[in-house]
Every structure is written in C-alpha cells, then in structure tokens.
Amino acid sequence: MHFTPRLQQLLAALRCLPGVGPKSAQRMAFYLLDRDRDGAGELAVALRSALDEVGHCEHCRMFAEQALCTVCADKKRDAGMICIVETPADVIAVDDSGGYRGRYFVLMGRLSPLDGIGPLELGINLLERRLREETITEVILATSATVEGEATAAYIAGLAEKQGIRATRIAHGVPMGGELEYVDSSTLSLALSARTQVPTDAVD
C-alpha cells in the first residue's frame, strides 16, 4: 500500500501525539481529508496561531498569550500566596477545586537527577527571585506524591525557609467517598499522621 508523499508526511506528523500509532494516525488523516475538510482547516489554523501566540508567563511559567497569564494578571488574587505545581494541568486542577485564590508557579517537571532534571530545568532561579523580591507569606507545595515530587517539595521548602517564608505541603489522605478498606497502607498512614481536630461547634 502506497501513500502519497504529503499523506505520508501527515501520518508521520500525527504520530507525534501521545498514544497515536500508525493505525490511529491513518484513521485521523483519512477522517480529516475525507469527512471533515472544514474541521481540518480550522485545526490547521488553530495549531498555527497557538504555536505563534502561546508562550509562557514570565511570572509563573503557565501558558500565556501576553507577558502575564490570566492568573498573574488578576489583581484580585492573593499575591501573598504561591502554589507550586508540576504541570499546567495541575494549575487547572487546583484552580477548579475552587479552594484557592492565590497565585501559582509551574515547574514544568520535577527534580529527577537520573533524567538530568535539576533546579535549572525547573526554573528555580525565577522562583527564587520571586521569593526574594515579592512579599510572599506562604508557599504551598502541591507537587506529586512520588519520591521525586517529595524531593522537589523539600528542596523548595528549603529555599522558602532561607527567605523566612512559611512553606506548607498539601495533605495526603483518604479520597472523598473512599472506603478505608480499599485505601493503600502508605496513604492511610499519612492520613493518620496528619489527622485534624473534628469541629465540635455543631454539638455545643
């Protein structure tokens, strides 16, 4: 079976997407060319303009179309709090939780020396400058609960401590609607060690 040169190029390009192999690439390409040429055109234009216009926020490294992202540009947000996350997807997740009105810093990864990812690759110098120059009262460490994520949190906590800034780590525990029987032992032991006082005002 022979594809034309341009079709071959399209198939190869589609395979840069995660989880897309030769079969899926072929299905996508045929669909776009055969069934939905308008959609394909829109996709091409959107991709081009996103590539040209979307960069990283100078302040927090989140995706942004101006120098600052929408969160950093928002004057109503608490500038004294900064939440450290690994990826842009984590910013969306934390923000959608609705419980946080401060600002962010996106590491775009986590410390992983075996992959050659150190402080430089995570933009730690930019974070350090923010900790030094802005009036920040609390750094919330929302990195993942892996060996690398914990190491990243500990490292940044050290930086914050040097500036006399309080560093907190998000709690690990039992998920909502979770039954204890099915919670793994390490999560359960963390949940126990970080237990909280039950509010009793309803009883009084």
Next chain:
Amino acid sequence: MNSIERVEFEAAFLLHAMPYRESSQIIEVLGQHHGRIGLVARGSRRPRSRWKQTLRSFQPMRMSWAGRGTLQTLGAAEATARPLVLTGMRLMAGWYMNELLINLLHRGDPHPDLFAHYGAALAALSEGKELEPVLRRFELVLLAEIGYGLVTDRDAVDAQPLQPERMYAYVADRGPVPAVVGAGDGLVLSGADLLAIGRGDFDRPERLLGAKRLLREKLNWCLGGRSLKTRQVLAAMLSDGVIDGIGA
C-alpha cells in the same frame, strides 16, 4: 530463538522509571538473582493502576516478570516492607547509586552479593549513618563485582604484597606502583592506607579522602567518558545552598 523466561516473585528494587507510550513505563530494576533488568510495566501510569504505590525507588518489593529478550513484561509487584525514606543529600546518594548501577551493570548479569549490599547501603542511609563511608563501600563492591575492583593488596609491578610503611602511586588501569620520590604527580598513598581502603576501613579522614579519589578515578574510567547526571544536578543544588554539601 529465545524461549519465554518466567520469573516469580524475586526480591527487587526499582532503579529508574521512564514514561512509555500513553500509560506505561519502562523500568530499570535490580533483581536479587537476575541483576539489572529492563521491564515494561503496562498501564502503570493509568489513574487507577495497582502499581502506583509500589513502583517507586527505594521500596523493597517482590516482582514477577516474563518474556524474551532484553525487555520483558512486568507481571506483579508487591511491596515487602515500608519504603526506605531518604531525604536531602541521602536521597541524592540513593539516586547516585541507582545511576551507577544503571550505567555499569550489563542487563541480565546476576549480582546477588551486590543486591544485598545495595539494600544494606540504602538501609544505612535511611538510618542516618555517616554518608560518605556508605557510598565508598558500595562503590568498592560495585567495582569488584563488575571485574574492575581496586587492587589494594599487591603492587602492580611484581605482585608483591603491599608494605604498610611504603608509599605507592595508584595507576588507574594497573594498580599501586611503588612511588619514586619526586616523580609523577598521581595519587600517592601509604601501603597501610591502601590495605585499609581495601577492607572498607575509613577510620581516618585521609583514608576516606584517598578512597574517594581512587574510586572516582576508577569509576570515571569505567564510565568511559559518560558523565553522571546526578553529579551535575547535585552541583547545581549545592550552589543554591539549600542542601548541605558533603562533597559527593
């Protein structure tokens, strides 16, 4: 043609994990009887993967795998004890040991003694034992296991036993050579210090320092020009002054 190999519940440590395809990982593992092996952990990055808690570095576990060739498939992974908790410099030391194992062991070469030493070294690090001697003993065992051990009992010229009071210059690819006064600028140590280093006895600071320089030179030689990423990252972290340098 290779036949299908099947290994059941072997004691193992994960050394490194890399994302693979949409939801899987390729993991480097040190197994008790099979040495360094590469496995595909299918679906281990899915949100509800049963391996999420187990597949982490410094977690004692048992693993089952099967397949043929150099990259086999993980079948089971069960924690056998609590993970060893390493922080700061000790965590960097753990990662450094992992990187050495990945770079210096051939896949499939069995190293049961090294496996035991690795576990003991991690335990010593997590218990707060002094860091440098732990690392130096691990490096000594690792080099001996791969056939490039330091020569610390006889000289390299005529294989005479080392004399404690004599001075020797250590030549990286040969061993100790009786030192000539005023000649050469290599690493010169007394026979007594070399014998002690061979036994893993670092009671005196000059022995620890000597061992470090000898081992560093030999490891670099074995790595054949490859640089260790953990060393580079550590250097960057030390420059921030957050982690206290004990000079790794």
